[in-house]
Amino acid sequence: QVxxxxxxxxxxxxxxxxxxxxAASGRTFxxxxxxxxxxxxxxxxEFVAAISRSGGYTEYADSxxxxxxxxxxxxxxxxxxxxxxxxxxxxxxxxxGAARRCNGPIDYWGQGTQVTVSS
Numbered sequence: 001q002v003x004x005x006x007x008x009x010x011x012x013x014x015x016x017x018x019x020x021x022x023a024a025s026g027r028t029f030x031x032x033x034x035x036x037x038x039x040x041x042x043x044x045x046e047f048v049a050a051i052s053r054s055g056g057y058t059e060y061a062d063s064x065x066x067x068x069x070x071x072x073x074x075x076x077x078x079x080x081x082x083x084x085x086x087x088x089x090x091x092x093x094x095x096x097g098a099a100r101r102c103n104g105p106i107d108y109w110g111q112g113t114q115v116t117v118s119s
Contacts, residue, residue, distance in 0.1 A: 002026035002108045004096050009113030014088055016117075020081040022096030022110055032098035034079040035106065036070060038115075040092040048094070049081060052102060064090075086117045 008020040022034065033053050039045040049070040050059045058070055069082040079096060093114050097106035 002098055004098060004108055004110035006094060006096050006110040006113040009094060009115045011116045011118065012086055014086060014117055014119050016086055017084045018086065018115060020083065020094055020113060022079040024077045032100060033102045034072065035097045035099060036081050037095045037097060038092045051079060088117045088119045091115060091117045
């Protein structure tokens with residue numbers, strides 16, 4: 001019922017920025033908390049950032065604090081991840097997910113978007 005599509009990934013040099021978007025379709029998007037995750041080949045998916053459905057609360061992994069910012073535009077059914085000061089270790093596939101409850105399991109996943117940071 002809810003479809004998520006990430007976009008905005010690409011190839012950048014270290015120190016540059018990207019903004020990822022996660023566009024949702026479905027009538028109940030605003031009822032979900034949204035999260036960003038990343039997963040490298042052969043590794044587990046790891047948490048990056050989360051935002052409450054109201055946009056009033058955000059949480060970040062230590063590895064991205066101070067560099068990444070997540071925000072939402074409920075009118076557009078879109079969540080953003082602004083990624084600044086990118087590092088080569090940020091290279092991986094990024095996914096957005098929707099959860100019915102904060103800290104709950106992800107109910108819907110996007111297809112992922114590749115971010116590659118060169119040094």
